[in-house]
Amino acid sequence: MKLGNPRRAVVVALTLGLAVSLAACGSSSGGNDAGGATLTVYTDQHADLVKALTDQYSKQTGVKFKIQNSATVGQIQAEGRASRADIFLSEDPTSVAELGAAGLLSTVEKSTLDQVRPGLSSGKGLWVAYAARSRVLYYNPKLISADQLPANLADIIEPQYKGKFAWAPSGAFVATTQYLISTEGEAKTKTFLEGIKANGVNEQTNGNVRDTVEAGKHAMGLSNHYYWWVLAAQKGGPDKLTSKIYHFPSVDAGNLILSSGAGILKASKHQDQDQKFLAWLTSKDSGQKLIATASADVSEAQYPVAPGVSSAIAGDLSEIKSPQFDMDELANAEQAEDLLKQLGMSSG
Amino acid sequence: MSRRRHRGARSVIAFSAIAVAGVSLVPVGYLFLTGISLQDIRKQFRYPATGAALLQTIELTVLISVLTVVLGVGCALLVARTTLPFPRLFTVLFALPLAVPGFVSAYADYSTELTYAPKLGVVTSFGGASLIMALTLYPYVFLPCVVALRTVDPALEEVVASLRPRRVSVLWRVILPALRPAIAAGVLIVALHVLAEYGGMVQLERSTLTTKIMAEMLDYGDYRSARSLSVLLMVLSIAVLLATRLLTGPSRLNYVTHGSTRPPQRASLGRLRIPTIAVGLAVPLAAIGPTALMTLRGLTNSDRKVSVDWSTVGRASSTTLGYAVAAALVATAVALPVSWWVNRRPSFASNLTERTVWVAHAIPSAILALALVYLAIRLVPALYKTSTVLIAAYVILFLPLAVAYQRVGLGATRRSYDEIAASLGARPGRTFFRITLPLALPGFIAGALLVGLDVSKELTTTLILIPYNAKTLSTQLWATTNGESLDFTAAAPYAAMLVLLGIPPVYLLVRHVLRQVDVAPDAITPSRADKRPRAVQPPLQTADF
Numbered sequence: 001m002k003l004g005n006p007r008r009a010v011v012v013a014l015t016l017g018l019a020v021s022l023a024a025c026g027s028s029s030g031g032n033d034a035g036g037a038t039l040t041v042y043t044d045q046h047a048d049l050v051k052a053l054t055d056q057y058s059k060q061t062g063v064k065f066k067i068q069n070s071a072t073v074g075q076i077q078a079e080g081r082a083s084r085a086d087i088f089l090s091e092d093p094t095s096v097a098e099l100g101a102a103g104l105l106s107t108v109e110k111s112t113l114d115q116v117r118p119g120l121s122s123g124k125g126l127w128v129a130y131a132a133r134s135r136v137l138y139y140n141p142k143l144i145s146a147d148q149l150p151a152n153l154a155d156i157i158e159p160q161y162k163g164k165f166a167w168a169p170s171g172a173f174v175a176t177t178q179y180l181i182s183t184e185g186e187a188k189t190k191t192f193l194e195g196i197k198a199n200g201v202n203e204q205t206n207g208n209v210r211d212t213v214e215a216g217k218h219a220m221g222l223s224n225h226y227y228w229w230v231l232a233a234q235k236g237g238p239d240k241l242t243s244k245i246y247h248f249p250s251v252d253a254g255n256l257i258l259s260s261g262a263g264i265l266k267a268s269k270h271q272d273q274d275q276k277f278l279a280w281l282t283s284k285d286s287g288q289k290l291i292a293t294a295s296a297d298v299s300e301a302q303y304p305v306a307p308g309v310s311s312a313i314a315g316d317l318s319e320i321k322s323p324q325f326d327m328d329e330l331a332n333a334e335q336a337e338d339l340l341k342q343l344g345m346s347s348g
Numbered sequence: 349m350s351r352r353r354h355r356g357a358r359s360v361i362a363f364s365a366i367a368v369a370g371v372s373l374v375p376v377g378y379l380f381l382t383g384i385s386l387q388d389i390r391k392q393f394r395y396p397a398t399g400a401a402l403l404q405t406i407e408l409t410v411l412i413s414v415l416t417v418v419l420g421v422g423c424a425l426l427v428a429r430t431t432l433p434f435p436r437l438f439t440v441l442f443a444l445p446l447a448v449p450g451f452v453s454a455y456a457d458y459s460t461e462l463t464y465a466p467k468l469g470v471v472t473s474f475g476g477a478s479l480i481m482a483l484t485l486y487p488y489v490f491l492p493c494v495v496a497l498r499t500v501d502p503a504l505e506e507v508v509a510s511l512r513p514r515r516v517s518v519l520w521r522v523i524l525p526a527l528r529p530a531i532a533a534g535v536l537i538v539a540l541h542v543l544a545e546y547g548g549m550v551q552l553e554r555s556t557l558t559t560k561i562m563a564e565m566l567d568y569g570d571y572r573s574a575r576s577l578s579v580l581l582m583v584l585s586i587a588v589l590l591a592t593r594l595l596t597g598p599s600r601l602n603y604v605t606h607g608s609t610r611p612p613q614r615a616s617l618g619r620l621r622i623p624t625i626a627v628g629l630a631v632p633l634a635a636i637g638p639t640a641l642m643t644l645r646g647l648t649n650s651d652r653k654v655s656v657d658w659s660t661v662g663r664a665s666s667t668t669l670g671y672a673v674a675a676a677l678v679a680t681a682v683a684l685p686v687s688w689w690v691n692r693r694p695s696f697a698s699n700l701t702e703r704t705v706w707v708a709h710a711i712p713s714a715i716l717a718l719a720l721v722y723l724a725i726r727l728v729p730a731l732y733k734t735s736t737v738l739i740a741a742y743v744i745l746f747l748p749l750a751v752a753y754q755r756v757g758l759g760a761t762r763r764s765y766d767e768i769a770a771s772l773g774a775r776p777g778r779t780f781f782r783i784t785l786p787l788a789l790p791g792f793i794a795g796a797l798l799v800g801l802d803v804s805k806e807l808t809t810t811l812i813l814i815p816y817n818a819k820t821l822s823t824q825l826w827a828t829t830n831g832e833s834l835d836f837t838a839a840a841p842y843a844a845m846l847v848l849l850g851i852p853p854v855y856l857l858v859r860h861v862l863r864q865v866d867v868a869p870d871a872i873t874p875s876r877a878d879k880r881p882r883a884v885q886p887p888l889q890t891a892d893f
Contacts, residue, residue, distance in 0.1 A: 075721055094569070346395070348563025
């Protein structure tokens with residue numbers, strides 16, 4: 001196509017633009033249909049998992065979904081009273097806890113909360129856990145043998161581990177800090193964090209922690225369990241990886257379980273439909289089964305949370321010796337955040 | 349009659365330009381509307397890392413700008429002033445990094461290092477990260493410099509060369525001063541990109557004001573602090589605007605002759621030919637090599653079967669293309685009054701208006717997107733989460749690119765041409781279509797293409813404002829980031845598609861901006877030159893944005 005003639009170029013450009021914008025508008029306005037209701041899900045969970053869950057629910061019930069990936073509490077707050085969100089599906093507990101603390105969530109039906117192992121959902125019933133991850137220690141057996149690993153998280157600041165491990169200032173790290181402050185007090189937590197800073201290397205993200213331990217840059221790394229399983233799936237199986245996962249042998253802050261939570265926005269006009277979806281999501285024969293059996297690409301090897309259902313990849317949640325932790329506390333983690341920032345251990 | 353109508357048209361243009369600048373300031377207005385406080389800023393600075401991040405932001409901006417000038421000017425001289433073979437091919441190669449999103453090349457470099465030299469630690473060092481960012485951004489300096497280089501009057505170079513026979517004198521006394529406006533224009537775009545970069549900086553483990561702002565929003569849920577720190581970022585961007593204005597400087601070289609300029613002398617490479625080709629190839633290779641390598645490794649990963657859903661890839665490609673074309677066209681239309689006004693009526697008011705559209709370019713795009721969420725759902729609820737608001741966001745974000753390159757285009761025309769046309773009885777509309785547009789078209793097209801390219805790579809705003817369930821190539825790329833790290837096996841089809849889609853615009857860009865680059869020193873004949881109105885360009889003004 002020659003655009004030499006400017007008038008022709010302008011005409012071509014305008015026609016093209018009109019056609020394209022019409023196409024773009026057309027593709028975005030579809031959605032409402034004759035079948036069931038349409039629920040709008042805001043989520044910061046792994047997009048493939050949310051897609052798999054909502055697709056299956058659509059197939060079974062005819063309910064359609066509009067999905068906002070990478071959603072934030074900030075977006076819902078900016079939307080204000082007119083927010084379109086019916087349901088929020090979080091990856092870490094912090095975002096649902098914040099929505100709950102801001103008074104934006106309805107109470108989840110008790111029968112739904114009862115479908116999940118105790119201690120994983122909001123104590124106030126503002127959100128229900130539908131998946132979980134645990135904190136772990138990765139190690140590279142070429143650089144450190146299993147019997148040399150610390151017996152608990154607190155030991156990692158001992159001199160023999162100096163320069164030997166990676167950590168990341170992720171949301172899960174903030175959660176661990178908050179847990180330590182609420183159980184051990186601020187002074188002890190500060191000493192521990194200073195030890196982490198002095199002994200470890202900040203690799204910024206949990207994904208980097210995994211990759212650097214696997215590549216042999218560090219002997220150990222503090223991260224979440226599922227990153228390792230995701231890499232294992234990418235490489236063709238756990239036996240293809242050099243690094244290994246280590247769970248601290250006794251109940252320990254280093255094994256902390258963190259929930260992915262589902263909450264219903266008070267402003268939603270489909271409260272009944274929302275409750276039904278959450279009931280399905282946490283039922284051992286429906287949503288939980290999908291999370292338990294899906295491939296690592298889809299589930300990210302997250303743990304299902306209904307009793308009796310275990311992940312085909314990562315195992316059963318009951319094997320994880322995590323202390324009890326009220327995750328609603330994470331909505332007010334200022335103390336932890338402040339401490340981390342003072343020590344120069346915050347993210348960003 | 350006609351004079352009054354002209355004056356009327358003029359004030360319509362001025363009014364439209366001011367309106368455009370006003371709308372582009374809307375996100376900034378939102379910052380003040382929703383509350384910011386000095387106290388929040390002070391609170392943040394009680395933490396040692398905030399001051400360090402601010403300092404590092406400034407250091408990175410300066411170092412990356414310097415590196416892009418070295419790379420951009422160097423590559424421009426190679427293709428426009430030496431006998432480097434295949435200058436057109438090299439021009440495309442040098443511009444190609446424009447097609448790769450910053451966060452993708454940052455992650456590709458990171459994983460390349462981990463794969464081949466895990467203990468090296470260069471990629472995440474200050475110098476390494478700066479070089480990586482510079483390699484993705486130097487085309488913004490390279491392109492205007494090539495345009496400017498062909499407008500330097502070779503007679504001037506010859507005069508200097510005859511007085512001071514060393515080549516370096518010509519470079520220092522003629523070429524570099526002539527390039528100042530082009531360098532300033534490029535550095536402005538580069539520096540504002542550095543200030544606003546998020547994904548790439550996180551992956552390269554560099555803490556900047558923008559990563560702090562994003563952490564306040566995403567990790568600590570403190571939106572007030574995020575907004576307050578954004579004001580600080582705006583101050584930095586204004587400093588950049590002023591600094592590049594100084595860099596543009598009053599430099600005006602004189603013409604030795606009037607009228608048509610001849611093709612310049614090209615320095616013969618002689619024995620340095622092969623090493624120069626090697627260096628020339630090394631630059632684009634360093635910029636996009638790791639991304640290409642990781643994408644190929646991903647596509648050929650035999651350990652794992654990923655069933656690529658090509659229909660999703662196809663749909664994401666067409667959506668991306670649609671948004672890019674729509675935003676490019678709207679931005680072109682909207683930028684026109686601004687570029688026209690400042691080009692034809694340079695004044696304090698028109699210059700201020702033109703500088704204003706840059707400010708929105710410098711605040712983190714997540715803040716801009718939240719501003720549009722806030723406003724759209726209240727003012728035009730029916731349009732919220734439709735492509736209209738998303739495209740509006742793209743236009744606000746990338747408008748400066750369109751304005752800048754339109755000014756390059758309009759620089760090839762002159763007010764006196766309008767006056768001559770008017771004296772011959774042509775109406776303004778006819779003058780525009782017959783005289784101005786043909787001369788300015790390459791600049792207009794270049795601006796539109798750059799906007800389209802940046803739209804196709806954009807992630808943060810897209811994630812927030814994209815219609816429910818819609819997907820673009822970069823959101824799909826992001827969706828494969830299992831555990832914060834790009835999974836190149838699953839991401840490869842999207843990365844490959846994004847780069848493939850980027851190549852035609854980069855090629856067109858090069859073709860339209862650089863008509864003369866491939867013309868060998870003695871190949872241009874007078875008759876050919878006569879057919880090209882572009883050969884009669886006034887020097888320098890061309891690139892003075």
